[in-house]
Amino acid sequence: MEMKKRINQELRNRAPEEVTELVLDNCLCVNGEIEGLNDTFKKLEFLSMANVELSSLARLPSLNKLRKLELSDNVISGGLEVLAEKCPNLTYLNLSGNKIKDLSTVEALQNLKNLKSLDLFNCEITNLEDYRESIFELLQQITYLDGFDQEDNEAPDSEEDDDEDDEDEEEDEAGPLEGFEEEEDEDEEDEDEEEEEDEADSEVGEGEEEVGLSYLMKEEIQDEEDDDDYVEEGEDEGEEKEEGLRGEKRKRDVEDDGEEEDD
Incomplete structure (x- = not known):
């Protein structure tokens, strides 16, 4: 299918100015040039034209909002x-699998000031000595070359990750949002209340402990007093028994004396 027909198919009854993504992979470019794509695609952010036999970018329309361009193979x-x-x-620009041979060709990308990721995989230029070092030196604005940065860290899977990083950076610079500040304040208040409740519970626990200890001490004192009373009662009973025995002995002695006198 020719590129022009493919574009009409991808529109799906939408106006060109409403489209933000357009995938035209594996269609056919007549004479190796872009056809059917024009300046009316004002909101286009992602455009893919992989494996379409494209040899020239001369007829590329003005796409000021375009952020990601796939031109591989x-x-x-x-x-x-x-x-x-x-x-x-x-x-983001993917030129992998094209006929790019030397650094002078890539030098034209220096004017893409926002370019972060460039892919030249499977191009002849990758056979140059010190290829990666040369590209990073030539295009100092890029972070990733062929999917890796200068320290060989892999690039994020999609631009969404980059967007999240950008949002995080903006948030760090701007400070926390008002909603987050309110939530933090509420959390701090809840923590203070919980601490106060814990302190109150601990005080009650200590009070109960003291009451319990004093109660136990009173019981011990009472038990000791009961033991003392019991001992005293036992002693009194013993003394009474001894006195009784003495009385009986005296009585017996008197009776014995009487009998002797009668004799």
């Missing part, structure tokens, strides 16, 4: 200066 060998003129806000 084509026959592009030069003319990259058009990209900075037509798509100045590009952050």
Whole structure:
């Protein structure tokens, strides 16, 4: 299918100015040039034209909002200066599998000031000595080359991760949002209340402990007093028994004396 027909198919009864993503992979470019794509695609942010036999970018329309451009597996060998003129806000550019051979061709990308990720995998330029070092030195604005940064850290899977990082950076610079501040205040208040409740519970527990201890001490004192009373009663009973025994002995002695006198 030719590119022009494919574009009409992808629109799906939508107006070009409403489209933000457009995938035209594996269609056919007549004479290696772009057809059917024009300046009416004002909101286009993602455009993919992989494996469409594209050799020239001369007919690329102005796409000021375009951020991601997929041009892999084509026959592009030069003319990259058009990209900075037509798509100045590009952050991601995939040129893997094209006919790019030398650094002078890539030098035209210096004017893409927002470019963060460039893919030249499977291009002849990758065979140059010190290829990666040379590209990073030439295009100092990029962070990732062929999916890895200068320290060989892998790039995020999608631009969404980059967007999240950007949002995090903006939030750090701007400070926490008002809603977050309120939530933090509420959390602090809840923590203070919990601490106060814990302190009150501990005080009650200590009070109960003291009451319990004093009660136990009173019981022990009472038990000791009962033991003393019991001992005293026992002693009194013993004394009474001894006195009784003495009385009986005296009585017996008197009786014995009487009997002797009668005799």
